[in-house]
Amino acid sequence: MTDKRTDMPGFNDYASLSDRIDAIANIFPVFFFFIAILITFTTMTRMITEDRRQIGTLLSLGYTKLETSMKYVLYALLTVIIGTVLGVLVGSKALPPVVFKMTGSMYIFQNFSSKFYPFLIWLASVAALVATLGSVILVLFRDLREKPMNLLVEKAPKAGKRIIMEKITPLWRKLSFTQKITFRNLFRYKSRMILTTFGIAGCTGLMLAGFGLNDSIPAPGTKQFSEINRYQALVTLKSAGKDKASQVLQDDQRVTGKLPVHMEQVTFRQKNSSNQVASLYAVKDPEKLQNYISLNMPGSNKTQVIPKNGAVVSQRLAQAYNLKKGDKLHFEDEKGHEYTLKLAKVTENYVGHNVYLSAAYYQKALGKRARLNSFLVRTKKQNSKQQDQLAKKLADTGEVLNTSYTETQRSKLEKSVTGMNSIVIIFIVLSGTLAFVVLYNLTNINISERKRELATFKVLGFFDKEVTMFIVRENIIFTLFGILFGYVIGWFLNWFILVYASSNMMVFPMVIKWPGYVISAVMTIIFSAIVMWVTHRKLQQIDMISALNSSE
Numbered sequence: 001m002t003d004k005r006t007d008m009p010g011f012n013d014y015a016s017l018s019d020r021i022d023a024i025a026n027i028f029p030v031f032f033f034f035i036a037i038l039i040t041f042t043t044m045t046r047m048i049t050e051d052r053r054q055i056g057t058l059l060s061l062g063y064t065k066l067e068t069s070m071k072y073v074l075y076a077l078l079t080v081i082i083g084t085v086l087g088v089l090v091g092s093k094a095l096p097p098v099v100f101k102m103t104g105s106m107y108i109f110q111n112f113s114s115k116f117y118p119f120l121i122w123l124a125s126v127a128a129l130v131a132t133l134g135s136v137i138l139v140l141f142r143d144l145r146e147k148p149m150n151l152l153v154e155k156a157p158k159a160g161k162r163i164i165m166e167k168i169t170p171l172w173r174k175l176s177f178t179q180k181i182t183f184r185n186l187f188r189y190k191s192r193m194i195l196t197t198f199g200i201a202g203c204t205g206l207m208l209a210g211f212g213l214n215d216s217i218p219a220p221g222t223k224q225f226s227e228i229n230r231y232q233a234l235v236t237l238k239s240a241g242k243d244k245a246s247q248v249l250q251d252d253q254r255v256t257g258k259l260p261v262h263m264e265q266v267t268f269r270q271k272n273s274s275n276q277v278a279s280l281y282a283v284k285d286p287e288k289l290q291n292y293i294s295l296n297m298p299g300s301n302k303t304q305v306i307p308k309n310g311a312v313v314s315q316r317l318a319q320a321y322n323l324k325k326g327d328k329l330h331f332e333d334e335k336g337h338e339y340t341l342k343l344a345k346v347t348e349n350y351v352g353h354n355v356y357l358s359a360a361y362y363q364k365a366l367g368k369r370a371r372l373n374s375f376l377v378r379t380k381k382q383n384s385k386q387q388d389q390l391a392k393k394l395a396d397t398g399e400v401l402n403t404s405y406t407e408t409q410r411s412k413l414e415k416s417v418t419g420m421n422s423i424v425i426i427f428i429v430l431s432g433t434l435a436f437v438v439l440y441n442l443t444n445i446n447i448s449e450r451k452r453e454l455a456t457f458k459v460l461g462f463f464d465k466e467v468t469m470f471i472v473r474e475n476i477i478f479t480l481f482g483i484l485f486g487y488v489i490g491w492f493l494n495w496f497i498l499v500y501a502s503s504n505m506m507v508f509p510m511v512i513k514w515p516g517y518v519i520s521a522v523m524t525i526i527f528s529a530i531v532m533w534v535t536h537r538k539l540q541q542i543d544m545i546s547a548l549n550s551s552e
Helices: 009-025 028-050 052-060 065-106 118-143 148-152 169-174 177-188 190-216 219-228 243-251 315-320 359-366 384-396 406-416 419-449 451-459 464-501 514-540 544-548
Strands: 233-237 255-269 276-283 311-314 328-332 338-347 354-358 374-379 400-405
Touching: 028 052, 028 065, 028 118, 028 190, 028 419, 052 065, 052 148, 065 118, 177 190, 177 464, 190 419, 190 464, 190 514, 219 406, 233 243, 233 255, 233 384, 243 255, 243 374, 243 384, 276 315, 276 359, 311 315, 315 338, 338 354, 338 359, 354 359, 384 400, 400 406, 419 451, 419 464, 419 514, 451 464, 464 514
Parallel strands: 276 354, 311 338
Antiparallel strands: 233 374, 233 400, 255 276, 255 328, 255 374, 311 354, 328 338
């Protein structure tokens, strides 16, 4: 019978890579959109607030509220149209070819066709329209309710009040004058504090999630073939004889141990669920298995031993069928014979499905003896030449069907996920860019809202650096809290993506190495420092007279 395309390893690898990219693409854009909406809403709100006097003038001259609003509504619509068109072109025609080219070295595909997806375009357009036009309508509805006379007068700054820290007298007395002003301003403009902190946290979280994906995606191979499978080679025997192969292993100085096992591929079946293929191991001496395979309890490093009555099943297989201790598992062997096992314990596993049981329980459940047809082999560290030599010696005995090394399996698995690195890099770069935009935008809004306040400090004799520090201190606090909160967001975002991307045959463990935390924080601090420098340059250019007379 002709093999199906889905049976080809290369096709499955490419399909698996596509599924992982799809999992990321279904989650990351939601956070990007949320932060972009936050910035758009803040910017449009500030633009209309700064035009209060102009709106009041138009209303005083006899223009209707609808006519006055059209300028801002048309501006918002034009922004949405231009931004959506550019976004669709970049997202549909620019980024996909880049991703395809970066992952193309692994495959032989030559042609790539990018398409427009109407539903996704419509969804993105609606989100952009709601964020932009919605904020305009909301602010206009608020301001147009006021009398034109009130709109002609600049909106009074928010009144200051005592904060909680002032009630802690010993602490408050130790703060300098400028530090007191900084803390008062933080709690005086609560909405700005929340927006800035959340914006920075979102971007830091996106970057951390990107680094976490970069660490977690190759982790199944490392976990499975280094921590779970503690043997280095699997020797599969032919139907008859194992004495010569056993002697070769015993004579080889680099072999430190061998365990004969019965291994076969079985297919588990259950109504209303897809079939699951698993490797079944029957061991004559279950106590010795822990030196070759770690049967860890899920979520802990506590090891388990194969029970006398029942099977130890990999966690993902039990979850696929929603099984618990004591339930029955129905499977077929390679010849189509049906059998039943009892689930006694669940073990941690990351690649494929495995089932472990004693040879005695195998005979009891299947009604036949377990034929020891494989060796789990532990060796000292070997190079590829030494591995080939050992495999050749075993093949020359005529008793060995195949010798496979876990290091080779691990390398193949890691190679199959290397295509994700390019995707992760793209998301990290985009997250960093968004972090810079968030900081720059919110800092500009902060300065424009407080021009009179900052000009007053300059008139009172404060130097440019001292005036800048009023803003810088607040940004430092926002950045630090944003980074800490971003760590929490990034951890949960990474965990959610990995759960979504995991399949029945592969589980992605949650791994974020310390460089991910450090680089995410450092990148955020660097962007913040750049924005602070730009802020200092802008504050030096404030015209004190015009700023203080702006309300006259």
